[in-house]
């Protein structure tokens with residue numbers, strides 16, 4: 001938010017941990033979000049949704065109310081705008097007291113209210129601004145009319161770090177252009193980016209005739225399509241507010257924008273999946289449960305923020321190989337990610353705990369800034385201490401159900417399985433994915449029974465979880481592995497074909513290209 005004056009950066013003595021930051025003096029700083037939005041009496045969207053999301057994501061959220069709506073699952077019956085001076089009073093009250101990391105805006109129903117927001121943000125700079133340009137409720141009621149379009153485009157969008165319009169809002173901001181395909185969403189995102197926001201996320205929840213729910217993210221250079229199966233449910237009220245406030249919460253915790261967007265997408269996806277059959281209200285559009293993560297149901301892997309597509313090119317580090325090629329694990333991880341690795345597993349069998357912990361913390365920072373998940377092999381303690389995204393455990397390591405009870409619902413747990421029975425147990429215990437192999441003979445793991453492509457196929461057929469293949473996989477045989485054509489085989493895990501090589505980046509590039517080619521043929 002450069003145009004609004006100095007951005008507050010993290011004080012040098014603060015280290016970001018999970019939900020709280022601990023200063024060297026031991027003072028606990030909690031990530032804080034301010035939502036500036038409308039109240040939804042039905043509590044599925046607006047301020048209420050924002051407060052629930054932040055609570056679910058472990059972030060403190062204060063609220064400035066711009067309007068009060070009489071709203072339920074049948075629609076919006078009435079809207080009362082608060083006087084701009086009172087909105088300003090609320091803004092001054094909280095901005096002068098709290099140290100907000102991120103401000104998230106929802107319903108800003110008049111130019112005058114936008115004006116007082118801009119003035120207060122100028123007086124009280126924050127680190128990031130998330131703008132969800134709410135205009136029409138999903139039930140079709142106008143929440144902010146066309147009178148706000150010009151101040152949005154001229155004054156608010158240029159200072160936003162990210163804007164999150166749905167397709168109707170994107171169209172309205174662009175003068176009514178048609179946005180009915182993913183390609184048109186990409187063009188819209190590019191045009192909206194030219195209005196000044198650092199990042200744009202065009203949400204595709206209302207995209208007609210699409211079997212997936214696709215959102216298009218644009219950073220000024222690259223597009224990312226965040227795609228998930230469309231969930232058939234009436235309970236989608238508040239998905240947009242939830243997505244935007246989840247992005248704000250993750251940013252407040254220190255994530256990069258892409259990482260925050262990916263987590264938020266999975267949060268909404270998991271919330272909808274968990275809530276798809278609940279019945280709240282009698283209308284056409286019900287709310288969903290933002291606190292699904294607190295429910296105990298280890299059988300469903302969808303409660304985690306894990307995206308099975310992340311298993312596509314799974315890099316497993318090996319400190320002996322990196323030492324042989326005279327590179328640090330941190331450099332190896334950087335190169336693997338730059339080359340296209342979609343998830344990283346830190347596997348360290350030699351280093352002392354303190355050294356492993358420092359290495360893991362450095363790799364967490366790299367992965368967080370790239371939006372790539374970092375898992376720790378076997379060492380639950382290290383994973384907890386560095387706030388990694390999860391762990392991978394073998395059959396002789398700590399049992400998965402115990403790991404799940406230690407890490408909670410949000411962390412990713414992978415488990416090695418050679419047989420269908422082990423795959424079933426992994427699902428029962430609440431794992432998120434299975435690593436199955438060794439598919440081919442490998443020297444990176446001693447006395448490791450090779451299961452071959454047939455064994456891999458058997459495990460995939462039996463598994464209710466996504467599977468990544470591992471063991472002796474390299475450029476020359478990766479395509480054959482992907483071609484076993486089992487829908488839940490999501491990728492391959494690579495060790496020596498990445499790290500027992502002179503150039504990790506080159507090998508990662510080649511592997512990523514090979515895997516993409518093999519996917520095309522399936």
Ligand SMILES: Nc1ncnc2c1ncn2[C@@H]1O[C@H](COP(=O)(O)OP(=O)(O)OP(=O)(O)O)[C@@H](O)[C@H]1O
Nearest residue numbers: 138166203204205206213230231237238239240241
């Ligand atoms: N049925 C669905 N299944 C899966 N994801 C969905 C579904 N509907 C919406 N989403 C996702 O929810 C998020 C919000 O998108 P959406 O287009 O619903 O925003 P919105 O219209 O602003 O929502 P609202 O105004 O109701 O809060 C996006 O990530 C979108 O892909």
Ligand SMILES: Cc1ncc(CO)c(N)n1
Nearest residue numbers: 038039040045046107137
């Ligand atoms: C108050 C409010 N803000 C945002 C939305 C968007 O869903 C809504 N329905 N109600």
Ligand SMILES: [Mg+2]
Nearest residue numbers: 134166240241
């Ligand atoms: Mg919306």
